[in-house]
Amino acid sequence: MKRFWKTIDDLGIPRKVLDGLVIEGSRRGWRISTPELDKIPKTPNDSYGLLAVRESGKPTSFFLRAFHKHIRRTVKVNLEELEALLSNGQVEKKSESGWVLITFDEIPIGCGYSNGKILKLEMPKDDIKRMTAGLNNLLASKK
Amino acid sequence: MIDREKFGPLPDEFFQRYEELLGNKADKFFEYLVKPLRPSIRVNTLKISPDELREKLEKHYGWKLEEVKWVGYAYYLENIIQNPGATLEHAAGLYYVQETSSMIPVIVLDPKPGELVLDIAAAPGSKTTQLCQEMENMGGILANEASRGRIAILYNNLKRFGAVNVRVRLGDGRRIPGEAIFDRSLVDVPCSSEATISKTWLTAKRWSPGFIHHLSKLQKGLLRSAIKLTKPGGTIVYSTCTFEPEENEMVIDWALENLPVELEKVKVKALEADRGLPGFQCSDEVLRIWPWHEMEGFFIAKLVRVE
Numbered sequence: 001m002k003r004f005w006k007t008i009d010d011l012g013i014p015r016k017v018l019d020g021l022v023i024e025g026s027r028r029g030w031r032i033s034t035p036e037l038d039k040i041p042k043t044p045n046d047s048y049g050l051l052a053v054r055e056s057g058k059p060t061s062f063f064l065r066a067f068h069k070h071i072r073r074t075v076k077v078n079l080e081e082l083e084a085l086l087s088n089g090q091v092e093k094k095s096e097s098g099w100v101l102i103t104f105d106e107i108p109i110g111c112g113y114s115n116g117k118i119l120k121l122e123m124p125k126d127d128i129k130r131m132t133a134g135l136n137n138l139l140a141s142k143k
Numbered sequence: 144m145i146d147r148e149k150f151g152p153l154p155d156e157f158f159q160r161y162e163e164l165l166g167n168k169a170d171k172f173f174e175y176l177v178k179p180l181r182p183s184i185r186v187n188t189l190k191i192s193p194d195e196l197r198e199k200l201e202k203h204y205g206w207k208l209e210e211v212k213w214v215g216y217a218y219y220l221e222n223i224i225q226n227p228g229a230t231l232e233h234a235a236g237l238y239y240v241q242e243t244s245s246m247i248p249v250i251v252l253d254p255k256p257g258e259l260v261l262d263i264a265a266a267p268g269s270k271t272t273q274l275c276q277e278m279e280n281m282g283g284i285l286a287n288e289a290s291r292g293r294i295a296i297l298y299n300n301l302k303r304f305g306a307v308n309v310r311v312r313l314g315d316g317r318r319i320p321g322e323a324i325f326d327r328s329l330v331d332v333p334c335s336s337e338a339t340i341s342k343t344w345l346t347a348k349r350w351s352p353g354f355i356h357h358l359s360k361l362q363k364g365l366l367r368s369a370i371k372l373t374k375p376g377g378t379i380v381y382s383t384c385t386f387e388p389e390e391n392e393m394v395i396d397w398a399l400e401n402l403p404v405e406l407e408k409v410k411v412k413a414l415e416a417d418r419g420l421p422g423f424q425c426s427d428e429v430l431r432i433w434p435w436h437e438m439e440g441f442f443i444a445k446l447v448r449v450e
């Protein structure tokens with residue numbers, strides 16, 4: 001649980017944003033859900049809530065996008081930087097180090113990791129594919 | 144003259160059926176049934192306001208967005224050449240591509256934050272995600288789905304949307320165990336999908352009176368199960384995207400005769416629609432969207448569980 005809160009605090013998400021939600025640890029990490037879901041009878045293999053932070057302390061892109069309005073540690077990238085990130089997986093960019101939310105024109109793109117100088121994209125492959133298709137459309141519309 | 148080519152492998156019986164049912168409106172029905180619809184999207188208000196999203200999409204892709212007045216958080220897209228689902232904003236879960244008529248059942252169900260809601264046939268999750276936003280990501284939703292293949296799409300849509308208030312169950316909706324705990328239930332059943340005939344030939348290919356009869360039995364089973372799981376006083380909305388009376392008015396009349404429910408009039412402010420086909424107990428209370436309303440066809444009924 002300590003690791004979960006460290007990630008939340010590092011991202012600058014006020015703890016009160018998660019007030020009233022259930023935070024539960026599992027082998028995969030920490031999942032957030034609502035207390036009302038407990039009243040619904042469980043069946044084997046059902047799934048609930050949203051996986052927020054992995055065992056390693058890495059936040060999921062889905063969680064970051066869901067709570068994007070509350071995240072302080074965001075790195076704003078421009079069009080060229082977004083292109084570089086999606087095609088090479090990283091870009092030179094000075095920023096606070098640690099897990100971050102990458103945004104472009106206030107669109108929450110997903111999870112990144114910064115060592116202070118280099119920003120790395122930390123998103124699932126499928127997600128990168130979807131974002132790349134979107135970026136290509138955006139670039140095509142500019143022409 | 145109707146151009147039968149456009150209808151795929153639909154048998155003559157389909158055309159005869161609607162000529163008999165609709166009389167002088169039949170030609171209009173066939174004409175509009177295969178007319179392309181304007182694409183539309185639903186804004187994920189959990190993440191962004193409709194105005195902010197409109198600004199971004201117009202700026203980034205050159206689209207024009209026109210508000211769907213009776214929804215409040217949906218737009219028609221104009222001037223669009225790209226796939227409306229291939230944008231950065233879509234990948235970030237800021238909106239969902241959905242036909243406008245498919246947004247009606249959740250509006251009619253009118254779920255509130257903090258409530259428990261059952262979505263008995265949920266994949267791919269268009270209406271589950273709409274329930275999430277109407278409930279402000281609070282309370283609890285049981286999203287049930289019988290198909291293993293389709294449940295994967297439901298998971299992805301829920302994650303993309305940022306839903307925290309959903310439990311997903313894989314199984315037959317007719318066999319959900321438990322007590323009547325739900326405040327509201329959505330019964331958006333598998334149907335013969337006649338309204339989507341212009342989109343997919345599979346719908347036309349499998350159309351037959353026997354199939355419709357089989358579906359009608361399944362629909363009654365799902366409706367019975369949802370009613371059983373809904374609290375007395377709770378609301379149940381039943382919907383299909385087909386025009387068949389056997390899957391629509393006849394299912395509702397059967398429920399009124401056999402199950403502990405009463406009918407309530409479906410009302411959606413500023414929406415142009417028709418009432419049910421004449422001659423049924425539920426005719427004046429249910430809602431039908433026909434192709435000439437320039438939306439995908441839909442049938443919507445609202446029931447209240449009694450003791």
Ligand SMILES: C[S@@+](CC[C@H](N)C(=O)[O-])C[C@H]1O[C@@H](n2cnc3c(N)ncnc32)[C@H](O)[C@@H]1O
Nearest residue numbers: 264265266267268269270289290315316331333
């Ligand atoms: C009309 S679709 C639902 C669409 C969904 N409500 C939405 O808005 O995205 C009907 C769904 O019912 C599922 N289904 C079929 N038989 C079922 C059953 N016995 N129990 C639960 N779901 C079933 C189908 O696999 C299909 O996904």
